[in-house]
Amino acid sequence: MTKRIRSIYWALVTLILLTWQSSLLLASPPMRLESLPPVAPKEDAEKLKQAYALLEQGLSAELAYRLAYEVYQKHGIVRAAWFPSWLYRQAKKPLPDPNDRLAVIGSVVEGGHGLPLSMLRRGATSIGLLFRASCALGNYEEIVKWGEMLIQAGNDSYSIIKTVESARLALVQGIKQYPHRRNLSKQIWRPLPLKFREEDYFILVPLDQACKILGLSCTITTNPKMAGGKGIRIVKPDVPNIVYRLFLGRPLVERLENGKGQTETLAYAPYEEGGVVWVPFYWLAKQAGIKGWEVRNGKIYVAPK
Amino acid sequence: MLEKVKDMFVMNFGAGYYDPINDRWVEAVIPNDAIESQDGFPGQGMPLLWLLNANEGSGYPFRVVNFLWGYAHRRDVYAAIVVPGNVDDVYDKAYGVTYGPIWGNPTAPIIEIDLENIDEGLGSPCNDCNQPANRGTCWLCFGRQQPFQHCGHCQTFLYCCDCDNDHPNDEQQCGECGYNIHNLSQHQVLTWVVGHELGHTVLWHQPDRGHHSGATTYDCLIWEYGDWRVNPPTEFCVQNPGCQTRWKLNP
Numbered sequence: 166m167t168k169r170i171r172s173i174y175w176a177l178v179t180l181i182l183l184t185w186q187s188s189l190l191l192a193s194p195p196m197r198l199e200s201l202p203p204v205a206p207k208e209d210a211e212k213l214k215q216a217y218a219l220l221e222q223g224l225s226a227e228l229a230y231r232l233a234y235e236v237y238q239k240h241g242i243v244r245a246a247w248f249p250s251w252l253y254r255q256a257k258k259p260l261p262d263p264n265d266r267l268a269v270i271g272s273v274v275e276g277g278h279g280l281p282l283s284m285l286r287r288g289a290t291s292i293g294l295l296f297r298a299s300c301a302l303g304n305y306e307e308i309v310k311w312g313e314m315l316i317q318a319g320n321d322s323y324s325i326i327k328t329v330e331s332a333r334l335a336l337v338q339g340i341k342q343y344p345h346r347r348n349l350s351k352q353i354w355r356p357l358p359l360k361f362r363e364e365d366y367f368i369l370v371p372l373d374q375a376c377k378i379l380g381l382s383c384t385i386t387t388n389p390k391m392a393g394g395k396g397i398r399i400v401k402p403d404v405p406n407i408v409y410r411l412f413l414g415r416p417l418v419e420r421l422e423n424g425k426g427q428t429e430t431l432a433y434a435p436y437e438e439g440g441v442v443w444v445p446f447y448w449l450a451k452q453a454g455i456k457g458w459e460v461r462n463g464k465i466y467v468a469p470k
Numbered sequence: 471m472l473e474k475v476k477d478m479f480v481m482n483f484g485a486g487y488y489d490p491i492n493d494r495w496v497e498a499v500i501p502n503d504a505i506e507s508q509d510g511f512p513g514q515g516m517p518l519l520w521l522l523n524a525n526e527g528s529g530y531p532f533r534v535v536n537f538l539w540g541y542a543h544r545r546d547v548y549a550a551i552v553v554p555g556n557v558d559d560v561y562d563k564a565y566g567v568t569y570g571p572i573w574g575n576p577t578a579p580i581i582e583i584d585l586e587n588i589d590e591g592l593g594s595p596c597n598d599c600n601q602p603a604n605r606g607t608c609w610l611c612f613g614r615q616q617p618f619q620h621c622g623h624c625q626t627f628l629y630c631c632d633c634d635n636d637h638p639n640d641e642q643q644c645g646e647c648g649y650n651i652h653n654l655s656q657h658q659v660l661t662w663v664v665g666h667e668l669g670h671t672v673l674w675h676q677p678d679r680g681h682h683s684g685a686t687t688y689d690c691l692i693w694e695y696g697d698w699r700v701n702p703p704t705e706f707c708v709q710n711p712g713c714q715t716r717w718k719l720n721p
């Protein structure tokens with residue numbers, strides 16, 4: 166009986182997914198896009214992935230812009246989506262194609278992988294990245310150019326509209342560039358004695374070592390009751406009433422202030438491998454009050470606090 | 471079109487839950503009370519949503535909303551599915567997307583909520599500018615279209631810089647402005663976004679998938695934008711009672 170129900174269930178799921186594919190229309194704030202942009206070829210998708218990582222980590226917006234622009238020049242508006250590399254190493258069964266949104270959501274709905282695949286899946290479009298890079302660069306003309314293109318393509322979300330309006334206003338007043346942007350002097354940046362790995366263009370560091378070096382108080386305890394089997398807590402010594410909880414395999418942070426929690430997001434989910442908990446450096450650096458950092462000659466260099 | 475007066479169920483795949491297979495707790499990403507709270511959807515225009523924690527319960531994943539269908543207690547209900555996700559490869563910076571109608575379509579009405587984009591709106595890297603008074607100044611300055619140089623430290627709406635003016639030319643003091651000038655809680659914003667998306671599932675057949683525009687629909691959950699106002703809407707649509715009836719539960 167159970168077997169019969171199971172086969173009917175899977176037939177229905179297949180039917181639903183097939184019908185879905187043919188009638189895909191996305192709505193919401195914004196909802197005018199009737200079809201998805203094409204998927205970027207593999208090599209160009211990699212460039213979009215790198216540009217995304219640069220922007221999310223607060224690294225070179227110039228390089229991010231260049232990479233996304235190369236893709237835009239070749240293919241126009243294209244999209245790319247991906248899962249983190251560690252997920253492929255740790256998955257017990259084949260993962261869906263990250264570009265196939267419906268298969269990914271279907272996997273979550275079916276509870277297949279025990280991890281929030283729809284959140285681990287990351288994606289971007291060529292013009293979305295160009296817009297973000299322009300914002301990071303403070304270039305109002307570019308913000309208007311790419312923002313208008315996004316809006317025209319159906320991305321009329323409130324934040325994009327307001328950002329473009331603001332940039333237009335600046336241009337009307339004769340301001341082309343955000344005035345306070347300047348190059349930080351990197352001569353005085355110092356290297357950190359911290360090993361790291363680069364994955365998916367994110368700089369990842371071992372949590373316990375990084376906390377010692379950055380002056381954060383971190384505890385990693387074995388706790389089978391927590392997602393990933395580890396309880397991870399991070400406290401800034403000067404703000405002891407705020408506790409951050411990380412979760413293995415989930416791109417989330419729970420920020421507890423005086424016991425009251427708020428969920429925040431991470432651009433890259435922490436994961437454990439070989440007994441080491443790897444965490445994106447950009448997030449730890451932010452918690453440690455580091456304003457600027459980069460990787461140079463195989464080392465992480467940080468700006469003085 | 472016949473008026474739809476139905477129960478509405480919401481299956482929340484972002485809810486926290488106990489995973490009995492691995493014997494562990496998994497934190498909520500979309501807290502249940504963002505969907506069912508009395509603070510969230512108390513209005514007459516909203517249905518009393520029946521919330522299902524999609525991650526819990528026996529028989530997973532073989533749970534269906536029309537339970538006992540064909541045997542007994544058959545109820546004609548609709549169910550929407552809420553899933554946390556990432557939508558930037560389709561709608562950059564959008565807070566959520568809806569994939570289809572709640573009726574008249576064999577597909578599941580899935581709603582994907584992008585917490586990272588919501589977080590960006592809530593977020594505020596510049597601590598000084600995060601003070602409501604300072605951020606309010608930026609906003610008013612922008613809204614009134616005054617020249618930026620008259621706005622003190624807020625050079626543009628995009629960035630707030632050094633609101634205490636200690637380091638007037640120091641980029642390190644700058645941060646991107648968020649939008650949450652009235653300090654809405656994450657719960658309020660999530661409730662608003664989920665409610666808005668649920669509206670699309672019901673009004674999918676209408677122009678612009680049911681978005682309402684114009685001054686009279688400003689206080690409606692399905693108003694076309696989310697603008698971080700003091701009191702976010704909790705009503706489906708005050709000015710369009712015809713729409714409300716589509717949501718009424720057991721009138």
